[in-house]
Amino acid sequence: GAVVSQHPSRVICKSGTSVKIECRSLDFQATTMFWYRQFPKQSLMLMATSNEGSKATYEQGVEKDKFLINHASLTLSTLTVTSAHPEDSSFYICSAREVNSAKNIQYFGAGTRLSVL
Amino acid sequence: RKEVEQDPGPFNVPEGATVAFNCTYSNSASQSFFWYRQDCRKEPKLLMSVYSSGNEDGRFTAQLNRASQYISLLIRDSKLSDSATYLCVVRDGGFKTIFGAGTRLFVKA
Numbered sequence: 001g002a003v004v005s006q007h008p009s010r011v012i013c014k015s016g017t018s019v020k021i022e023c024r025s026l027d028f029q030a031t032t033m034f035w036y037r038q039f040p041k042q043s044l045m046l047m048a049t050s051n052e053g054s055k056a057t058y059e060q061g062v063e064k065d066k067f068l069i070n071h072a073s074l075t076l077s078t079l080t081v082t083s084a085h086p087e088d089s090s091f092y093i094c095s096a097r098e099v100n101s102a103k104n105i106q107y108f109g110a111g112t113r114l115s116v117l
Numbered sequence: 118r119k120e121v122e123q124d125p126g127p128f129n130v131p132e133g134a135t136v137a138f139n140c141t142y143s144n145s146a147s148q149s150f151f152w153y154r155q156d157c158r159k160e161p162k163l164l165m166s167v168y169s170s171g172n173e174d175g176r177f178t179a180q181l182n183r184a185s186q187y188i189s190l191l192i193r194d195s196k197l198s199d200s201a202t203y204l205c206v207v208r209d210g211g212f213k214t215i216f217g218a219g220t221r222l223f224v225k226a
Binding site for chain 2: 006034042093108113
């Protein structure tokens with residue numbers, strides 16, 4: 001099946017630093033990618049929808065200046081957590097849907113566990 | 118009311134048992150339905166899509182009731198390896214995908 005690669009899998013950083021997370025679709029093209037955040041024992045919460053070649057669409061309550069999204073190609077989207085703080089510590093997961101796929105399935109990256117000290 | 122609701126559990130069952138999970142959704146315009154499985158500290162993985170006529174994949178059976186707006190997942194002959202959180206996922210005709218909070222299952226020897 002389709003594969004989504006997410007990197008890095010684990011980040012520990014100091015408060016105030018910026019962290020960049022990459023999401024790649026390895027064997028298919030993804031016009032749209034999704035970024036989720038999941039706190040312990042909670043559901044995935046959609047943060048933003050990333051569209052190739054255009055600005056991302058952010059969900060209500062998600063600061064676009066804090067969570068910068070770039071979707072420069074059909075196989076790569078990046079999420080940058082700027083000036084991270086301890087409350088940003090969470091599990092971040094990207095997801096992609098295959099262009100022109102009749103299956104209509106979302107594939108997930110393995111996630112990035114961010115810990116801000 | 119949440120857009121997708123699931124019983125959080127946990128469901129504690131012995132090996133070999135049959136267990137069923139239900140999920141309700143609020144948007145009557147929802148078009149696609151899925152069950153995902155998520156292991157602890159891992160990403161969700163697609164278990165199966167849910168079709169209007171109901172569908173089966175080995176020990177797993179999924180059903181959709183559009184009139185009542187609920188989806189079910191039945192697991193027969195539970196295995197230890199079935200222990201996970203099961204996420205009900207609903208998508209509208211566009212790109213909006215809503216995840217349920219998940220139902221935790223523990224299968225014990």
